């Protein structure tokens with residue numbers, strides 16, 4: 001299968017490397033020093049599941065050099081999806097499958113504003129990974145997993161094809177009954193911890209040990225649930241409890257990727273997380289005061305970070 005990974009960071013780099021390791025022709029869109037290092041010495045992966053170095057079919061920053069892929073994995077940030085979708089229009093055919101792996105609740109909608117619905121699946125992933133240095137991805141913790149499906153939850157032939165591909169690459173995956181619910185379950189967890197993590201700048205274990213911050217996280221998640229329910233996403237108390245079990249089980253020192261971006265002064269996904277909940281809340285007539293407080297506090301830092309773009 002001809003695979004393109006667009007964005008060779010923590011997520012794209014990890015899953016792309018595993019697909020290349022299992023014998024697929026994998027090309028990467030990358031840029032800067034990371035691209036140069038990958039071209040020169042291949043893509044190194046240091047992983048709790050075993051270290052590898054792979055030599056991709058092609059590493060480039062120029063989409064025009066890439067032929068038409070069968071599958072495109074999207075490894076960029078959620079706020080970069082619209083720009084990337086416009087680029088992809090140049091190379092996809094009616095059969096190309098586009099699979100987003102981003103955090104966030106509206107990635108499918110962002111993509112299908114620009115790409116034909118027929119090309120796009122809905123998806124997300126779990127992993128803790130990042131670019132440790134140019135040419136090298138570090139997978140530090142979390143059993144990597146991709147959750148994906150057709151937006152209408154049908155069981156199509158292409159879902160079976162990609163499932164086989166992931167099985168052969170020993171990538172754990174799930175085709176859920178309701179992909180939108182899975183996206184919101186992950187969103188509930190990640191949005192609850194990321195904003196407060198970005199504000200406090202401490203790891204999840206420290207946040208959960210503060211009774212005040214723990215209660216703030218509870219309020220954040222209750223607001224997310226209300227917005228989800230108004231959009232007919234059946235998030236319920238059990239999902240909130242499970243999200244908090246995950247929060248309780250995070251090892252000492254764990255931070256979320258968006259929190260790390262905020263702490264490092266980089267552009268973050270805050271607009272797509274707490275910002276999204278605030279905007280959807282306003283649109284649907286649902287009050288979201290805690291998400292608004294978090295968002296408004298972080299917005300100014302975000303504006304500062306984006307001046308560097």
Ligand SMILES: NC(=O)C1=CN([C@@H]2O[C@H](COP(=O)(O)OP(=O)(O)OC[C@H]3O[C@@H](n4cnc5c(N)ncnc54)[C@H](OP(=O)(O)O)[C@@H]3O)[C@@H](O)[C@H]2O)C=CC1
Nearest residue numbers: 007008009010011030031075076078102103127128129257
């Ligand atoms: N990392 C993690 O542990 C997890 C992340 N996620 C989600 O996955 C998504 C990706 O995150 P993550 O992998 O951490 O992000 P990274 O920043 O590590 O990777 C994104 C990569 O895409 C590159 N990129 C962006 N735009 C372009 C472009 N136009 N051309 C070439 N390269 C480009 C970036 O390059 P540059 O740095 O130059 O901008 C960067 O190397 C996010 O939505 C995140 O929330 C989900 C689960 C876990």
Ligand SMILES: CC(C)(CO)C(=O)C(=O)O
Nearest residue numbers: 125126127128256257258
């Ligand atoms: C919390 C985690 C690690 C789970 O995959 C994640 O999604 C992130 O850091 O963005």
